[in-house]
Amino acid sequence: MYAVLICLCTIGRLNSQHAGVKSEKWGEAQGKEVLLYTLTNENGMVVKITDFGGTITAISVADKEGVFEDVVLGFDNLEQYKAEHPCFGATIGRVANRIRNATFEIDGTSYQLAQNSNGHCLHGGNEFDRVVWQSKIVANELGPSVQLHHLSKEGTMGFPGNLDTYVTYTLTDDNTIHVHYEATTDKATHVNMTQHSYFNLNGGKDKIYDHIIKIDADNYTEIDEEIIPTGKLATVKGTDWDLTSPTPIGKNIHKLNFNGYHYNYVFNKAKGELKEVIEVVEPKSGRTLSVSTTQPGVQFYSGNTIGDAFTGKNNLRYSDHMAFCLETQHFPDTPNHPNFPSTLLLPGEKYDETTLFHFGVEE
Numbered sequence: 307m308y309a310v311l312i313c314l315c316t317i318g319r320l321n322s323q324h325a326g327v328k329s330e331k332w333g334e335a336q337g338k339e340v341l342l343y344t345l346t347n348e349n350g351m352v353v354k355i356t357d358f359g360g361t362i363t364a365i366s367v368a369d370k371e372g373v374f375e376d377v378v379l380g381f382d383n384l385e386q387y388k389a390e391h392p393c394f395g396a397t398i399g400r401v402a403n404r405i406r407n408a409t410f411e412i413d414g415t416s417y418q419l420a421q422n423s424n425g426h427c428l429h430g431g432n433e434f435d436r437v438v439w440q441s442k443i444v445a446n447e448l449g450p451s452v453q454l455h456h457l458s459k460e461g462t463m464g465f466p467g468n469l470d471t472y473v474t475y476t477l478t479d480d481n482t483i484h485v486h487y488e489a490t491t492d493k494a495t496h497v498n499m500t501q502h503s504y505f506n507l508n509g510g511k512d513k514i515y516d517h518i519i520k521i522d523a524d525n526y527t528e529i530d531e532e533i534i535p536t537g538k539l540a541t542v543k544g545t546d547w548d549l550t551s552p553t554p555i556g557k558n559i560h561k562l563n564f565n566g567y568h569y570n571y572v573f574n575k576a577k578g579e580l581k582e583v584i585e586v587v588e589p590k591s592g593r594t595l596s597v598s599t600t601q602p603g604v605q606f607y608s609g610n611t612i613g614d615a616f617t618g619k620n621n622l623r624y625s626d627h628m629a630f631c632l633e634t635q636h637f638p639d640t641p642n643h644p645n646f647p648s649t650l651l652l653p654g655e656k657y658d659e660t661t662l663f664h665f666g667v668e669e
Contacts, residue, residue: 401497441455499657514628515559546562
């Protein structure tokens with residue numbers, strides 16, 4: 307058994323004597339029981355995940371003084387997650403990001419998808435982030451983990467094929483959250499999954515302008531006024547969204563279209579290579595976040611349209627630029643761009659991608 311007796315502390319000091327995973331009933335949705343899992347490591351870092359939407363609801367990590375704070379946006383109850391919100395912490399699929407006109411072709415057959423964003427398909431029509439996943443605690447070579455399973459049936463949101471999907475979340479003792487995606491299909495389809503947490507390394511006390519970010523990407527997917535790729539891979543050099551060197555998020559954010567960063571960066575790495583590609587530092591707390599992934603790109607989104615309609619954990623009123631997302635993924639609208647790394651999955655193949663979120667403090 308992976309028993310743990312530690313609860314998430316939003317602010318405080320925590321000395322962990324036990325590490326592992328526990329689960330508790332959190333409510334019901336769609337006629338099913340919803341569970342909330344708490345993962346704790348030997349350093350006292352805590353991650354909470356619910357099987358509703360495969361959602362990370364909390365990440366509690368220490369600052370340079372050893373004070374623990376929650377560094378992701380979200381809610382403290384299931385009812386708010388069941389209502390409409392901007393995918394706080396969710397697992398996204400079948401296909402993350404936008405598909406133009408909510409359509410693509412496979413072998414001459416056209417598929418009409420859910421049109422949930424101005425006539426386009428966004429985040430797979432919000433299937434994966436709104437379902438109750440099957441879930442359980444498992445042990446793997448990294449340690450105790452939470453495994454989520456969802457069978458996306460043929461025709462759901464217009465996608466072809468029965469897609470059998472697993473996502474495994476593991477918290478290791480070096481303060482890394484491992485996210486492992488797997489999927490198989492019985493018919494040719496497109497798959498492109500991601501994790502949609504909204505990070506604020508200062509615990510939400512300030513907006514994200516002082517966070518310093520570096521992304522190892524010389525190019526990005528050029529986009530039109532609807533934030534959909536034109537098909538051209540363009541250089542970031544000479545642009546206000548060049549993040550090849552450490553840059554405060556607030557430096558250029560007010561110069562950009564879309565009220566901030568909303569670009570898909572193309573990593574400088576080989577196909578399928580697991581490599582560290584993103585570094586973030588929050589100077590006041592000293593907290594750091596580095597991201598490694600097998601995926602070819604990341605949608606860096608600076609919370610441009612969070613708005614003021616949401617009151618999150620600890621009665622904190624959210625607003626634009628309160629947090630940022632690092633949605634590691636294949637490129638937006640890939641099914642309609644043969645020059646992009648393919649998202650096509652065939653029967654007999656396996657979709658297999660990994661992203662690591664490593665938390666630390668400045669030396």
